[in-house]
Amino acid sequence: MNLEASSSSSDTPQEPKARGIVSSNELAGRGSAQGGSRLSESEFAGLIGRVRPALAIVATAVLGDRVEADDVVQEASVIGLASLDRFTPGTSFEGWMAQIVRNVARNALRKRARNPARATGGDALINHAARSGHAAGAPAVSGDGSVPNPAHFDVEVQRALQNLDETSRVCLLLRTVGEMSYAQIAAITELNENTAMSHVFRSRRAMREFLTSGSGNFERGGGR
Amino acid sequence: MSQTLPPNSGHTVPPFDADALDRYLDGSMAESEHAAFEATIAGSAALREEVALQRQMDAALRTAFAAPQIAPIAGILTREEARAFSPKKARVGWSRERRMFLALAAVLALVFSIQGYFWLSGGSSTEERPSLASIYQQLVDHKFRPTEECTSNEKFAGWMKSRFGVALAPKEDRPDVQLVGWSSSTAISNYTGLLLAKVDGKPVVVAIDSVDRQRDWGFPCRRQPGDDAEVNFFSAEIDGIAVYEITPLDHPRIIDNLAVFKPAK
Structure with missing residues (x-):
């Protein structure tokens, strides 16, 4: 798969502009503008506000839960603020913070595993669907391509997402x-752009297959 | 390298350049390929279904995992606020970083206790969802603080569009209505939005969700035993959106003023 060709072609359309997200170059510029000194608290607050989405x-990609993700980002922000002296100005601020977020989110997952009654958001949605009689594993899309039950479809999309590996989920949701853009995703995930793109493409294929055929033959890892 | 998509039980997709489909769905296909590939799609029902399915998946993901509507730290914590949360007498030996850390933790705990309450108490089943009256009371008890400010009709419409796919906004500016901001709840579904407003200086809340989700999840509970908020409830459906106005007033002042937003030319 020649991804390089598609991304470097002169007539390739412009990458969609991320809303409220600072570019890696911009961040690197701001970081290096500190002249090698560490970020101040106010600079940290400004940067974290911009990369927060x-x-x-x-x-969310790690947890599968939008609301719990808020708490994780808050906790990670506090940790980042307390660990500012460990951040090297000029390097990827969003990559550094994303790694803290992933670590905190994994800890939250472990806590959730010990206390499953607190499941909310995505988990709650899936649990609700189970109680409502939606058959897990049944195709969410009819043979004619229609979606007979939108709520079931939403749940199945989340189930399909949860069957991807964590890195694939992160890349897919960021995109x-x-x-x-893939440059921004690369800065956050510390993958190269082509690898990030491959994760996105494979994830989409795997999820479409999951939704049309049910979960029976779904393979982990975002690939067919 | 080209590869073909294997057939599955739901769709029978003929052999074709799967990489091209990936790039088309991603929006990263070169202009030179775009028109030709769209012609290929037009000639294949299976491909059209594949594209439509991806579009529906993308919409479902955006709806489920849209960036949380929360204020950034920079907007929450100023130096003045940090000082306000600091001990009255500075303790010897505490660094500025340490005080900042504690102040940040305190502010964040306060701000997110409201949202956390809704989600932890809301659960997922109809029986566990909070009533509209209890939501109103909780917001009032917590100083009616939104998680995101709403400062213009454009922002209002954008928020509605991103959350519910319909850009509703106030038809006209009413001097007695002040839009405060947005929050969220599980009153109708896991994606219910809350509009916080002041009407004649009194707090009014509008719960918003799609009619589709309301149909799937059930109508919200307006009041439960123990809810002591003296409020009235008014509801409407506007372009596929279900809205519930929870107000201490005798008449709705917000939902009767909502319509699909038309930006000024």
């Missing part, structure tokens, strides 16, 4: 929900 998506 992306961090929330990263947390689809965050509308970020």
Whole structure:
């Protein structure tokens, strides 16, 4: 798959502009503008405010839960603020914070595993569907391509997402929900752009297959 | 390298350049390929279904995982606020970073206790969802603070569009109505939005969700035993959106003023 050709072609359309997300170059410029000294608290507050939507998506991708992701980003922000001396100005601020977010989110997942009664958001949605009699594993899309039950479809989309590996989920949600360019996704995930793109493409294929055929033959890892 | 999509039980997709489909769905296909590939799609019902399915998936993901409507730290914590949350007498040996850390933790705990309450108490089933009256009371008890400010009709319409796919906004500016901001709840579904407003200086809340989700999840509970908020309820459906105005007033002042937003030319 020649992804390089598609991304470097002169007539390739412009990447969608991410909403409220600072570009990696811009961030690097701001970081290096500190002249090698560490970020001040106010600079940290400004930067974290701008990358916060992306961090929330990263947390959501790990947790599968939008609301719990808010708490994770808050906790990660506090940790980042307390650990400012460990951040190297000029490097990727969003990548550094995203790694903290992923670590905090994984801890939250472990806590959730110990206390499953607190499941909210995505988990709650899936649980609700189970109680409502939606058959897990049944195709969410009819043979004619229609979606007979939108609520069931939404649940199945989330189930399909949860079957991807964590990195694939992060890349897919940053692209689809965050509308970020692959350069921005690469800065956050510390992957290269082509690898991030491959994760997105494979994830979409895997999810479409999941939704049309049910969960029976779904393979982890975002690939067919 | 080209690869073909294997057939599955739901769709029978003929062999074609799967990479091209990936790039088309991603919006990263070169202009030179775009028209030709659209012609290919037009000639294949299976491909059209594949494209439509991806579009529906993307919409579902955006709806489920849209960036949380919360204020950034920079908007929550100023130095003045941090000082206000600091101990009255500075303790010897505490660094500025340490005080900042504690102040940040305190402010964040306060701000998110409201949203956390709704989600932790809301649960997922109809029985566990909070009543509209209890939501109103909780917001009032917590100083009616939104998680995102609403400062213009454009922002209002944008928020509605991103959350519910319909850009509703006030038809006209009413001097007695002040839009405060947005919050969220599980009153109707896991995606219910809350509009906080002041009408004649009194707090009014509008719960908003799609009619589709209301149909799937059930109508919200307006009041439960123990709810002591003296409020009235008014509801309407506007272009596929279900809205519930919870107000201490005798007449709705917000939902009767909502319509699909038309930006000024």
